[in-house]
Amino acid sequence: MPTSDVPLQKLGFLTIGVFDGDDPRPGMEALLTQLQLGEELGFDSAWLRHRHLQYGVSSPVAIMAAASQRTSRIELGTAVTPLAWENPLRLAEDLATVDLLSGGRINPGISVSQPMRWDDVKDALYPDTAEVEDFTYGRVQRFLAMVGGEPVTTATTQGIEVFSDRIQPHSPGLRDRVWYGAGSLRSARWAAEQRLNLLTSSVVTGAEGGDFAAIQGGQIAAYREAFPEGRVSQGLVVIPTDTATPAQREKYEAYAAARLPRTREPQGPGKLLFAPDVVGTSEQIAEQLYAHTGFQQVTEVAFALPFSFDHEDYVQILTDMATRLGPALGWSPAQA
Known part of the structure; x- marks a missing residue:
């Protein structure tokens, strides 16, 4: 079994929360069931991707509010909320409300840039102000000031x-639990300067070359140099197959193979480089993670669940993560 001198301290998972556009409720209920299962299995955190105009979670704050009333311990976060779609004051109010209802378990993950498909959505999103909206770090700083009670x-x-004179309700401590989703060296350093926790994922931007692990490792190292006490979480797509059926293994391997070409070199004008999905037994995955330059520098993870799988697949993957992969990485489940 692979070993490490430093055991994994916090194990989390990240999900998009897929649903059928013609009948969304069953998918949303399945997502809440998965969040409850995560708590039962001892996961430390559960994170929601944020998707607009797609068949995934568009309102993670609402999902976290519901989940906060069905769970009692597990931390709930967003990875990430694109602030370009949000009014910082209203978002700060909503997050503070849910944080208080949850007993201080909310971890807002945020990022900022021009919205995806900007030309397609700007007239619906900002019909009167599209040309003057601020999609710079300044939007993040406004949000942080409001969450912090200024x-x-x-x-x-x-x-x-x-x-x-400040947003209400105010939730003390929420500002310290804000994370920034950084894909570049510049944004990782900026997050450290702002005393934000750092979320890394399965994609980096502005990549030069095809060594994802080395690029991500460099970003984490730069962040830690500037802000040693900050928390860092890694979010690779990880699919353990220990108890998977043959059909599930075939599905998982086909999914990873279809996404493999984009991992070989940077993609598009943003030079996006994606990490290969990690599929295999927990022992095989642990061996690959211990050799990963990014993973070597973290003590907590939020492994991303693949898109568009069935509920039964997610149950199997989450169960294997908590009962097989986590212990292989030195992690122990949280107690209720």
Whole structure:
């Protein structure tokens, strides 16, 4: 069995929460069931991808609110919420509300850039202000100030109406649990400067060359040099097959093979480089992870679930992650 001097401390998973556009509720209920299963299996955290105009979670805050009432311990996060789609003040209000309802378990993961498919969505998203919207780090700093409780206006009383100078409710500690989804060296360093936790994933941007692990490892090292006490989580697509049926193994291997070409060299003008999906037994996966330059520098992970699988597949993958792969990495399940 592969070994390491430092055991994995926190095991999480990341999901897109797929559903049928003609009948969305069963998929959403299945997602909530998977989040509950994650807590029962001892996972430390569960993270929701954020997808707009697709058949996946478009409102992770609402899903986290529901999950917070069906769970009691597991941390709930977003990986990530694109702030370009959000009003920072309204998002700060919603996250603070859910954080308080959950007992302080919310981990907002955020990023900022021009929305995907901008020319297609800008008239629907910002019909009057598209040309002046700020999609820079400044939008993140506005959000952080609001989550942190800094004044956004003046406190006044008008008749019987009493107004606060900061967003309400305020959730102390939420600002310290904000993560930034960084894909480049520049954004990793910026996250450290802002004292944000760092979310890494299965894609890096601005890549030069095809060595994903080395690029990601360099980003993590730069972040840690600037902010040693910050938390770093890795989010590769990992699919253990220990208890999978032959049909499931065939499906998983075909899924990974179809996505393999994009891992060989940077893609498109953004020079996106994707990590290969890691498929195999827990022992095989652990061996590959211990050789990964990025994984070698983290003590917590949020392994990403593949897209478009069935509920039964996710149950098998999550169960193998918690009962086989996690222990192979030195992790112990959290206690209720």
